[in-house]
Amino acid sequence: MATSVDAKLLKSTKFPVEFNQKVDMQKVNVEVMKKWIAGKISDILGNEDDVVIELCFNLIxxxxxxxxxxxxxxxxxxxxxxxxxxxxxxxxxxxxGQSNPQGVPKELLEAKKLELIQEKVHIHILPYSIR
Structure with a gap:
């Protein structure tokens, strides 16, 4: 699928050092990553573009x-x-994700923990603010 243009871009583009490390997708929780990908692409594009999201899923x-x-x-x-x-x-x-036994990136686990803590705080505060 790579065209000669793609090949030239691969040679001329400066990539981050992290890209030199391999990822074994069998060790990554793909469903969690798909949810992140869909959310992130929707944020970037300002809408839910199923074509781009599916392309990314297929590539990963x-x-x-x-x-x-x-x-x-x-x-x-x-x-x-x-x-x-x-x-x-x-x-x-x-x-x-591949270095976590559950295959979930620790950054996403931390974000989810924070979200749950904030929800708990919100639930505890809410009944008192209605009075």
């Missing part, structure tokens, strides 16, 4: 060891200036 699930550099090149047409940041964040989460 296409092989056991996805190539984040090729993925970044392929997503650039859709995510424009946000592609590099998106791919770097995605790769860091995948790297984190």
């Amino acid at each position: 699930e296409g092989s056991r060891f996805p190539d984040i550099k090729k993925m970044q090149i392929q997503l650039t047409g859709f995510l424009d200036k946000d592609t590099a940041g998106f791919c770097k964040e995605l790769w860091k989460l995948c790297l984190s």
Whole structure:
């Protein structure tokens, strides 16, 4: 699928050092990552673009060891200036996920914990503020 243009871009683009590390998708909780991907792409584009989201899912699930550099090149047409940041964040989460026994990136676990704590605080405060 890589065209000669893609090949040139792969050679000329400076990628983050994290991209040199492999991710074994069998060690990553793909469903958790898909939820993050869908949310992040929707944030970037300002709407839920199923085509771009599905493309990203296919790229990440296409092989056991996805190539984040090729993925970044392929997503650039859709995510424009946000592609590099998106791919770097995605790769860091995948790297984190593969080192966690549940396959969930610790950053997402921390964010979920914080969300649950805030909900609890909100629930406890709410009844008193109604009076």
